[in-house]
Amino acid sequence: MKETLIRSFSVARLRGALTQPFTISSGSHKELDNAVFMLRLGGGVRGCGEAGVAPHITGETLEGTMAALKRAGEWLEGRDISSFDALFRGLRERLDRNRAALAAAEMAVLDALARLMKVPLWRFYGPRPAKTVTDITVVIGTPEQAFDFAKFYLARGMKIFKIKVGIDHDDDLRRAAAVRKAAPGAAIFLDANCAWSVAEARSFVRDLRRAGIRPSVLEQPVKRDDIEGLAALSRDFDFPVCADESLYSLQDAVRLIRAGVTGLNIKLMKLGLAQSLEVYRLAKAKGVSLMMGEMLESRLSSVCAAHFAAGLGGFDLIDLDTPLFIKDRATAGFAGPSPDGNYDLSKVRSGIGPVPLVFSRR
Ligand SMILES: [Mg+2]
Known part of the structure; x- marks a missing residue:
């Protein structure tokens, strides 16, 4: 054959x-x-x-x-x-x-x-791989858990913490303060996953700044169809407001960019690979901030997303940390991000790198 x-x-x-x-x-x-x-x-x-x-x-x-x-x-x-x-x-x-x-x-x-x-896969996207270092996600939990988690990853070299917010205003503030205390020099990203109104987002960011914390990005503060809300907050803040749940197609990307939204989160699982490249081109043409993100994914598709971001270059924010949350070894081959968040793709000889264990024996 x-x-x-x-x-x-x-x-x-x-x-x-x-x-x-x-x-x-x-x-x-x-x-x-x-x-x-x-x-x-x-x-x-x-x-x-x-x-x-x-x-x-x-x-x-x-x-x-x-x-x-x-x-x-x-x-x-x-x-x-x-x-x-x-x-x-x-x-x-x-x-x-x-x-x-x-x-x-x-x-x-x-x-x-x-x-x-x-x-290696990144060669399909560019001549050399850009340095690709992910943040680490502080999931919803107690301030004590957020503090211990940030300490743990700071000690491993992590420099960017993405805090999931949107459950309770005061609790979220306490968790952000705990991360700041555990990792004073680290950058802080926020992701509300559609939980807030425009007024709630404004009030949270105001209180956060009173506590001396300026986030580097605010992801999806409002509902997915509230493009005007995303645009209004984009005008308010001196950091990008990044659409995630609102971005599910090339048409969404055009609408978001034209409305004045200042950031887009590209995820292969929302758009597929080909459409992700189209959204990338559109965002780059307009100078919008770009995040490379993912769902809960193993090393296989996380490393694929890293190839995409590294080959193309020009991503401002990398959020490809979920392999670090997976305890079981689900793949063989290239091990994915090191504990400090770095994807060293120069170690990949061909293809993506990792192979699912369920297939490695077939
Ligand atoms: Mg998100």
Whole structure:
């Protein structure tokens, strides 16, 4: 069989225990429970992708995502990976209603192609990998937990703390103060995951500044359809207001940028790989701040997102820390971010790097 033909596919579940529940204002993950997808080419080269399923954010389910990946695999079988752009278009038509599955399928196509060409994935996006260092997320919890957590990661070299807010004004302030006390020189990002009104966002930032804390970015303060609210807060603050839940398509990106929103969070699981690149170009054309983000994802798709951000360059904010929350070893190969948050992609010889353990024996 021709080396470039897609011979077969597999879909599997990727599970793993977490070091702590990943809790944000809109819901919680107790464990990693994602879907992974593998393509095998005629000559035996494989490519893998991961679908980070976030029911409380996107409404997608594991069951629906695995079914969508099976349909994608059946469509891909027998096609030639050399025509990857056409494959991307076909996948986008078929998987537009399940973006995590779309991202996983595109990822597997690119991983297989990069392995076939024997190049690391970032080379598809640029001539050299930009330094890519993630923040670490302080999930919803007590101020004491936030303090201990920040101390723990500060000692490992982490310099940026992203605090999940939006449950209780005073508690959130106390948690931010605890992080500041534990890590006085560190940068602070805020993410409210749609929890506030415009007035609540203003009042929180005002009180935070009274406590001597200036955030570097405020992510998704208001509801996803409140573009005007995001734009109003963008005018108010001297740091970017970053749309995350409000950005789910290229059309959303155009609307947000035209309204004057000052930051966009690109996640492969919301947009897929091809559409993420289109949003990147649009944001760069207009000089909007860019964050590279993710759902709860293992090393596989987190490292893929790091290749994307590192190859393209010009991301102001990197939020690819969820592998650090996964206790079980779910992948073999490239180990992902070091405890200080750095993704050293120069260690990846070909493709994305990590391979899910469920596939490494097949
Ligand atoms: Mg967010």
